[in-house]
Every structure is written in C-alpha cells, then in structure tokens.
Amino acid sequence: MSKRISVAVLGAGGRMGAEAVAAVEAAEDLELVAALGRGDALEQVLKAGATHVVDLTVPDATEANVRFAVEHGLHAVVGTTGWTEARRAALTDALAEHPEVGVLIAPNFALGSVLASAFAAQAAQYFESVEIIELHHPNKVDAPSGTAVRTAELIAAERAAAACGASPDATETALDGARGADVEGVRVHSVRLRGLVAHQEVLLGSAGEQLTLRHDSYDRASFMPGVLLGLRKVAQRPGLTYGLDGYLDLGR
Ligand SMILES: NC(=O)C1=CN([C@@H]2O[C@H](COP(=O)(O)OP(=O)(O)OC[C@H]3O[C@@H](n4cnc5c(N)ncnc54)[C@H](OP(=O)(O)O)[C@@H]3O)[C@@H](O)[C@H]2O)C=CC1
Numbered sequence: 199m200s201k202r203i204s205v206a207v208l209g210a211g212g213r214m215g216a217e218a219v220a221a222v223e224a225a226e227d228l229e230l231v232a233a234l235g236r237g238d239a240l241e242q243v244l245k246a247g248a249t250h251v252v253d254l255t256v257p258d259a260t261e262a263n264v265r266f267a268v269e270h271g272l273h274a275v276v277g278t279t280g281w282t283e284a285r286r287a288a289l290t291d292a293l294a295e296h297p298e299v300g301v302l303i304a305p306n307f308a309l310g311s312v313l314a315s316a317f318a319a320q321a322a323q324y325f326e327s328v329e330i331i332e333l334h335h336p337n338k339v340d341a342p343s344g345t346a347v348r349t350a351e352l353i354a355a356e357r358a359a360a361a362c363g364a365s366p367d368a369t370e371t372a373l374d375g376a377r378g379a380d381v382e383g384v385r386v387h388s389v390r391l392r393g394l395v396a397h398q399e400v401l402l403g404s405a406g407e408q409l410t411l412r413h414d415s416y417d418r419a420s421f422m423p424g425v426l427l428g429l430r431k432v433a434q435r436p437g438l439t440y441g442l443d444g445y446l447d448l449g450r
C-alpha cells in the first residue's frame with residue numbers, strides 16, 4: 199500500500215471537526231495522527247508527524263493556525279469562515295516564503311453548494327436583480343455565511359465583467375438590516391432557525407420571471423467528500439486556492 203497522508207484535525211471537538219475526524223479515520227489512504235481542540239498546543243501537530251492539517255475552528259483562531267501550518271511546511275485544508283480579502287492576501291505573502299506548501303480555503307465543501315454558486319454566477323449577468331438568502335442552524339457564530347459571501351463575490355465579478363448595472367431598489371426608508379447586508383453590491387439575508395443545517399437560495403429576477411437556485415445540506419456528511427478531496431489534492435496545488443471550485447473541472 200502506498201504511503202498514507204498524515205492528517206491533524208484542528209477543532210476536532212466541534213460539529214464539523216468531529217465529522218472530519220470520523221471521515222479521515224474511515225479513509226484507507228489517510229491516517230489521523232492528531233485531533234486538537236481549543237487550548238491544545240499546535241506543536242502537538244509536529245510531534246505527531248502530520249503533513250496535512252484540516253482547520254475547522256473559529257474565525258478568530260483560523261488565521262494563526264494556518265500560518266503555523268505554512269511556516270512548518272504543512273499543507274492545510276481550511277473550512278473555517280472569516281477569511282477576508284486582507285487575510286487571504288497576508289496568507290499569500292506567507293506562502294511565497296514556502297513555495298512548496300498548498301493551502302485550500304473552501305467556504306463550502308459540499309459539491310452541490312459549489313456547483314450552485316458557480317451556476318448562480320453564470321446566470322447572474324442575464325437577470326436584472328439578484329439577492330441571496332442563506333439559512334443556518336442557530337449555533338452559527340458568523341453572518342453572513344462564508345458561502346454567501348463567496349457566492350456574492352462570484353456573482354459581483356461576473357456582473358462587473360458583463361457591465362451589468364446594480365439590482366434595482368427604490369427603498370428610501372428601511373429599518374436597520376431590513377434589506378440585508380451589502381456584499382459587493384449583492385444583498386445577503388441571513389436566517390438562523392432551529393432545525394436547519396446549512397442552506398442557501400440565490401434569487402434571480404427579471405421582468406415576468408424568476409430563477410431560484412437552492413442548495414440544502416441536511417447533514418454535515420455532505421461536506422466530507424470535499425474535505426477528503428482537498429486533503430488528497432492540496433499537496434499538488436502549491437500556493438493558495440480559494441474555493442473548492444479551484445480543484446474541480448467546471449468547464450470555465
Ligand atoms: N467549509 C465548509 O464546508 C463548512 C465550514 N464550516 C465552518 O467551520 C467552522 C466550524 O464550524 P462548526 O464545526 O459548526 O463549529 P463548532 O463551534 O461546532 O466547532 C468549532 C470547534 O473549534 C474549537 N476551537 C476553537 N478555537 C480553537 C483553536 N484555537 N484550536 C483548536 N480548536 C479550536 C472549538 O472549541 P470550543 O468548543 O472549546 O470553543 C469547537 O470545538 C465555522 O467557521 C463554520 O462556518 C462549517 C460547516 C461546513
């Protein structure tokens with residue numbers, strides 16, 4: 199059998215981390231060598247001989263965790279939210295000093311979600327209006343979701359390239375938050391509801407018609423194929439890849 203990939207999971211006690219621990223343990227080509235929670239020293243990852251790190255922690259911790267991995271020559275697969283453009287730029291600078299290291303930051307590991315965001319971006323130039331509704335479990339600490347931010351960025355880029363105008367909106371008065379957050383000109387509305395896991399709708403409208411692109415993750419198992427794909431590919435993709443679509447052939 200060829201050598202297995204040695205994986206450390208950060209945030210191993212969390213909802214996603216626990217699922218990732220189980221997925222890595224179940225994969226024949228991967229070996230779980232460390233599972234860290236808040237308060238555990240990152241040096242444990244080195245002592246355990248990990249070559250790859252999965253970060254599923256919190257927005258406040260992820261940047262330092264990934265920086266530690268890069269500085270020690272470890273590849274990183276990152277699902278944690280909070281990776282602003284400024285943080286990604288700083289990480290790219292750090293990676294320039296370690297050109298052999300690969301980092302994947304995936305706002306969403308579910309293949310259906312990645313496809314839905316790509317389809318939405320593709321469709322957005324053909325409609326006058328576009329807004330996003332993201333819906334999550336009430337334990338989520340950040341809003342809007344990383345997926346919604348990424349989807350809005352992709353949509354905004356496609357609309358700018360096609361010289362589309364802003365979505366029409368005659369609102370003159372509104373309560374705070376009534377029109378959602380403005381992410382690069384795309385309105386994003388966040389719902390937090392007991393019973394939900396992770397869901398998103400992109401609403402596209404023109405005179406007399408509407409297209410809705412909806413994706414639902416009913417179970418965190420939906421994210422695991424993407425995590426495993428990332429672990430298997432990240433070492434062959436030095437530098438920073440933002441979005442799992444960077445590892446998929448979406449024909450664009
Ligand atoms: N990319 C994707 O497909 C997905 C991404 N996510 C994102 O992943 C992140 C985690 O989500 P979720 O699992 O639901 O959140 P949880 O709150 O369930 O898990 C986070 C875990 O990280 C631990 N933690 C906090 N700081 C550190 C640290 N410095 N080192 C190690 N562990 C730490 C927490 O410990 P403690 O409990 O002690 O605070 C907790 O166990 C979020 O940003 C979420 O948005 C979620 C689902 C899918």
Ligand SMILES: O=C(O)C1=N[C@H](C(=O)O)C[C@H](O)C1
Pocket residue numbers: 279305306307334338339342343344345346395396397
């Ligand atoms: O916190 C979550 O649960 C999720 N977080 C990610 C996000 O913010 O987009 C991915 C998915 O939506 C689940």
